[in-house]
Amino acid sequence: MRYDVAVVGGGPGGLAAAIAARERDARVLVIERAEELGGILPQCIHTGFGVRVFGEDLTGPTYAQRYINRASELGVETLVDTMVLEVNPGHITATNRRDGVLEIKARAIVLAMGCRERPRGALGIPGTRPAGVYTAGTAQRLVNMEGYMPGERFVILGSGDIGMVMARRLTLEGAKVERVLEIQPFISGLRRNYVQCIQDFDIPLQLSHTVVDIRGDRRVEAVVAAEVTPDWQPIQGTEEVIPCDTLLLSVGLIPENELSRQAGVKLDEATGGPIVDERFQTSLPGIFAAGNVVHVYDSVDNVSRAGERAGEAAAEFALGKREEPDRRVDMQARENIRYVVPQVLDPESLRRGEQLLQMRVNRPVEKPVYLQVEANGEVIRRRRLRYVRPGEMVNFVLRERVYSQLRDVEEVWIHVEEANG
Amino acid sequence: MDYYDVIIIGAGVVGCLTARALSRYKLRVLLLEKASDVGTGATKANTGIVHAGYNPLPGTNKAKFNVRGNRMYPQLCAELNVPYERQGDYVVALSQEDMRTLEELQDRGRRNGVPGMEIVTGDEVRSAEPALTPQALGALWASTGGIVDPFLITIAAAENAVTNGVRLLLETEALGLIKEEGRIVGVRTNRGTFRCRWVVNCAGIHSDEVMAWAGLDGFAITPRKGEYYVFDKAKSAVKTILFPCPTPISKGIMVTTTTHGNTLIGPNAQNIENKGDRAVTSQGLAEVLEGARRLVPSLDERDVIAVFAGLRPSGSTGDFLIEVHQVGATACGRPGGFVNLAGIESPGLAAAPALAQWVVEALQEHGLEMEEKRDLNPIRPSPPRFNELSREEQAALIERDPRYGRIVCRCEMVTEGEIVRAIHSPVPAHTYDAIKRRTRCGTGRCQGAFDTPRVINILARELGISPLEVTKKGRGSELVLRETREGGDAL
Numbered sequence: 001m002r003y004d005v006a007v008v009g010g011g012p013g014g015l016a017a018a019i020a021a022r023e024r025d026a027r028v029l030v031i032e033r034a035e036e037l038g039g040i041l042p043q044c045i046h047t048g049f050g051v052r053v054f055g056e057d058l059t060g061p062t063y064a065q066r067y068i069n070r071a072s073e074l075g076v077e078t079l080v081d082t083m084v085l086e087v088n089p090g091h092i093t094a095t096n097r098r099d100g101v102l103e104i105k106a107r108a109i110v111l112a113m114g115c116r117e118r119p120r121g122a123l124g125i126p127g128t129r130p131a132g133v134y135t136a137g138t139a140q141r142l143v144n145m146e147g148y149m150p151g152e153r154f155v156i157l158g159s160g161d162i163g164m165v166m167a168r169r170l171t172l173e174g175a176k177v178e179r180v181l182e183i184q185p186f187i188s189g190l191r192r193n194y195v196q197c198i199q200d201f202d203i204p205l206q207l208s209h210t211v212v213d214i215r216g217d218r219r220v221e222a223v224v225a226a227e228v229t230p231d232w233q234p235i236q237g238t239e240e241v242i243p244c245d246t247l248l249l250s251v252g253l254i255p256e257n258e259l260s261r262q263a264g265v266k267l268d269e270a271t272g273g274p275i276v277d278e279r280f281q282t283s284l285p286g287i288f289a290a291g292n293v294v295h296v297y298d299s300v301d302n303v304s305r306a307g308e309r310a311g312e313a314a315a316e317f318a319l320g321k322r323e324e325p326d327r328r329v330d331m332q333a334r335e336n337i338r339y340v341v342p343q344v345l346d347p348e349s350l351r352r353g354e355q356l357l358q359m360r361v362n363r364p365v366e367k368p369v370y371l372q373v374e375a376n377g378e379v380i381r382r383r384r385l386r387y388v389r390p391g392e393m394v395n396f397v398l399r400e401r402v403y404s405q406l407r408d409v410e411e412v413w414i415h416v417e418e419a420n421g
Numbered sequence: 422m423d424y425y426d427v428i429i430i431g432a433g434v435v436g437c438l439t440a441r442a443l444s445r446y447k448l449r450v451l452l453l454e455k456a457s458d459v460g461t462g463a464t465k466a467n468t469g470i471v472h473a474g475y476n477p478l479p480g481t482n483k484a485k486f487n488v489r490g491n492r493m494y495p496q497l498c499a500e501l502n503v504p505y506e507r508q509g510d511y512v513v514a515l516s517q518e519d520m521r522t523l524e525e526l527q528d529r530g531r532r533n534g535v536p537g538m539e540i541v542t543g544d545e546v547r548s549a550e551p552a553l554t555p556q557a558l559g560a561l562w563a564s565t566g567g568i569v570d571p572f573l574i575t576i577a578a579a580e581n582a583v584t585n586g587v588r589l590l591l592e593t594e595a596l597g598l599i600k601e602e603g604r605i606v607g608v609r610t611n612r613g614t615f616r617c618r619w620v621v622n623c624a625g626i627h628s629d630e631v632m633a634w635a636g637l638d639g640f641a642i643t644p645r646k647g648e649y650y651v652f653d654k655a656k657s658a659v660k661t662i663l664f665p666c667p668t669p670i671s672k673g674i675m676v677t678t679t680t681h682g683n684t685l686i687g688p689n690a691q692n693i694e695n696k697g698d699r700a701v702t703s704q705g706l707a708e709v710l711e712g713a714r715r716l717v718p719s720l721d722e723r724d725v726i727a728v729f730a731g732l733r734p735s736g737s738t739g740d741f742l743i744e745v746h747q748v749g750a751t752a753c754g755r756p757g758g759f760v761n762l763a764g765i766e767s768p769g770l771a772a773a774p775a776l777a778q779w780v781v782e783a784l785q786e787h788g789l790e791m792e793e794k795r796d797l798n799p800i801r802p803s804p805p806r807f808n809e810l811s812r813e814e815q816a817a818l819i820e821r822d823p824r825y826g827r828i829v830c831r832c833e834m835v836t837e838g839e840i841v842r843a844i845h846s847p848v849p850a851h852t853y854d855a856i857k858r859r860t861r862c863g864t865g866r867c868q869g870a871f872d873t874p875r876v877i878n879i880l881a882r883e884l885g886i887s888p889l890e891v892t893k894k895g896r897g898s899e900l901v902l903r904e905t906r907e908g909g910d911a912l
């Protein structure tokens with residue numbers, strides 16, 4: 001099998017990449033491990049998708065279907081229920097029930113494996129190991145796709161978006177959400193989800209709280225919650241036993257990069273995803289990355305947009321239209337910036353048009369701040385923001401006119417400065 | 422009423438290997454286990470070390486059976502097709518005092534009959550294990566130390582025993598012994614009574630309670646909790662086995678690799694009251710991490726994928742209690758009685774094959790007729806492991822059975838074919854955890870987040886039950902509790 005572009009993963013990032021590549025006349029294959037395309041979207045039956053891309057508020061399945069239809073109209077080929085086993089530049093090995101082991105040649109590859117949820121083990125939560133501890137996404141699949149309730153009385157640890165959406169969904173299904181606990185002193189998901197899923201349903205939420213014990217031998221019988229210090233240490237004497245039968249975890253998403261690692265793509269410790277340039281090419285020429293595999297976005301619309309750019313760039317590479325840059329500038333995350341994507345930028349790209357930087361902060365600042373971009377100790381751009389929150393990605397556009405200032409530098413610093421007054 | 426020559430109480434590693442050893446002979450053997458799977462007690466929460474045998478004091482049962490058992494492992498694991506690696510182990514000295522301890526251990530090892538020991542320099546260890554602390558001055562190296570998967574050796578032994586005619590009853594809890602005129606003639610369980618000539622006590626943490634039923638007192642088990650961390654395979658820190666110098670009650674918190682390439686650290690040692698308490702504590706975890714970092718300072722909490730705790734059945738004599746109580750002739754006129762394997766804590770895993778062999782010899786000595794089966798099959802075939810096959814082998818396997826082309830667990834690359842095979846194996850996996858132990862499904866870095874809904878559906882389909890009846894580890898641990906208002910939509 002030979003293609004110009006092969007896309008690993010048929011979620012929103014992968015589908016957008018495939019469509020963009022096909023629109024540039026590349027021959028495109030999408031490989032998806034699930035039985036249906038759409039990634040996580042088919043189980044996201046709530047609305048909130050598509051406002052930016054389509055100007056409409058859509059459910060996850062509807063949003064996905066628009067991309068699936070478009071891909072199909074354009075003649076994007078797809079393989080579902082197929083797992084990629086290995087990625088190397090120009091070559092993919094995959095397996096499925098029908099074809100056995102598949103060897104696929106592709107001039108360009110787009111990695112679009114998405115992200116996964118942080119499980120219990122990664123948190124080292126003490127206690128027993130009974131049935132009834134799930135990640136919020138697994139519970140979402142059980143409820144929305146399989147039609148089964150994982151429990152009746154829930155405690156949700158973490159205020160990630162899936163956890164908050166599930167708090168509402170479970171309540172609507174007649175279950176009781178006893179508590180949402182967030183270890184940080186602020187909500188980790190979107191404010192919108194907090195208002196619509198937690199506040200509107202009167203679900204008690206406690207900030208600076210975590211689970212310090214899980215009880216129950218066969219099934220969860222209770223969790224013990226406690227308040228924590230700013231460095232997340234439980235405060236003795238604040239423990240509270242909350243009877244429940246299920247603990248859901250919504251404590252962060254991690255880009256899924258097993259295949260990237262195996263392929264030898266360089267990863268960024270801060271994002272957990274590949275180091276990419278402004279066109280989402282990884283450290284390996286011909287291997288691109290799209291969507292949540294690069295860093296965890298706060299909206300599917302943004303995933304699709306990033307996917308488009310990656311797909312476009314992959315098609316250009318495959319069709320011999322891409323010029324490899326001579327120079328790359330390091331985009332460095334400094335004070336209160338957790339990471340910046342892209343991590344490297346070809347300064348010449350600014351002559352073709354403005355470039356989007358996306359970043360997340362480490363800590364919330366609930367008052368005006370300046371986001372500052374510096375090169376060689378000089379501020380080259382500065383933007384005032386009303387606040388910054390870790391749950392909300394910051395977009396920052398570098399305009400064409402900064403080209404002259406970036407042309408000769410090695411690195412650019414990006415940081416948050418608290419504005420006075 | 423069923424009648425057996427031997428009933429074994431407890432299907433941990435000792436019980437299962439004993440059942441297998443007895444299955445060579447024309448005997449009616451019944452293996453009773455109260456849990457929904459074999460190997461779920463002390464066997465489950467185990468470091469997986471096949472100790473060389475320099476730790477136990479010379480002359481003890483621990484010393485004798487450890488060294489003997491260790492010698493039996495290569496052949497045993499070859500017959501049972503269980504991963505076993507004898508890569509050697511190190512006891513690391515961090516001080517001059519520790520260096521003297523190494524000499525004591527080496528001397529003890531020699532007296533116990535441990536071959537292949539050597540005291541090496543810190544640099545020599547570091548060249549094999551670069552992550553070892555620069556403070557390590559030297560180490561005792563024992564070439565016969567190794568690792569095995571404690572679940573798989575137990576499951577494989579049980580499967581082979583069942584294949585050779587042993588009857589295994591899961592979810593069957595022994596509740597007492599049946600005595601007639603002072604003789605033990607059977608076992609009472611939650612599923613009825615079973616009569617027999619001999620009872621073998623392999624009840625692990627509960628072995629003192631079974632002894633009390635037999636009228637034997639003066640021996641008590643103290644559950645001693647040990648806690649562990651498992652690290653992501655991609656971040657493995659060591660290739661071999663690193664022990665600190667031992668303390669009087671424990672071999673200390675170690676850093677080892679598993680047969681699957683995960684780094685494992687632990688255990689601490691805490692005597693507890695409740696035999697059901699397998700909860701991990703934050704203090705315990707902190708102790709384990711701190712202890713392990715004394716050997717490998719670079720261990721990073723962020724690479725942890727799971728934590729667990731287990732209970733050691735620690736006997737009041739400090740040694741394995743191994744004895745036969747012959748209680749005259751049974752009703753049918755033949756000798757019978759009670760065999761005790763109690764207090765089998767570390768190095769119990771290493772000793773287990775030798776303990777099983779001892780049971781065979783002891784019963785023979787005490788008048789149990791042992792005639793070898795002609796049709797014995799000592800080989801337990803290895804189930805295919807998709808992830809360990811070459812691309813050609815994978816393709817051939819999928820051609821034979823397309824279910825091997827569907828990956829259910831993405832982290833460990835476990836296929837539907839492997840899961841279905843485990844469900845229908847000689848010791849069938851009927852719970853999520855039983856599948857996990859056999860196939861590694863759900864043991865990777867996502868810890869089952871991806872595969873759980875899929876495994877629920879496969880179990881329901883293969884067992885002909887509703888997803889509502891699928892459990893994590895037996896009744897009471899159901900994974901989903903009811904249908905949603907729109908109703909279930911299982912595959």
